[in-house]
Amino acid sequence: MQRDIKYTSDGxxxxxNGDISYTESTAQHQYDLLMSSPGDYKERxxxxxxxxxxxxxxxxxxxxxxxxxxxxxxxxxxxxxAFIDGELIIDADYENxxxxx
Numbered sequence: 001m002q003r004d005i006k007y008t009s010d011g012x013x014x015x016x017n018g019d020i021s022y023t024e025s026t027a028q029h030q031y032d033l034l035m036s037s038p039g040d041y042k043e044r045x046x047x048x049x050x051x052x053x054x055x056x057x058x059x060x061x062x063x064x065x066x067x068x069x070x071x072x073x074x075x076x077x078x079x080x081x082a083f084i085d086g087e088l089i090i091d092a093d094y095e096n097x098x099x100x101x
Contacts, residue, residue: 003022003023003024004022004023004025004028005020005025006021006022006025006028026094029076030071030090033048033049033074034088035049035051036048036049036050047070048070051063054066064082067090075094076095077095078090078091079091080092
């Protein structure tokens with residue numbers, strides 16, 4: 001299971017009882033990949049889907065391929081990336097996530 005610092009819904013670090021909270025982080029990593037744009041991370045300039053820019057794009061297959069490639073390059077096993085009834089569905093987790101739960 002991937003663990004990382006927990007964020008609030010506002011994107012702030014979750015501090016509970018005066019300490020930083022940690023949580024299973026696969027969903028947070030997926031969100032970060034979707035919302036970031038290539039060039040946002042100096043250490044890895046090709047990382048990022050730039051989902052906001054793709055909202056009005058007519059090429060949903062390109063977007064879905066980009067999402068799949070970004071998740072895979074981050075080390076996730078991707079089983080499915082699709083739009084179902086207008087909702088983006090991502091069925092992916094890190095290789096060791098299922099084994100360590």
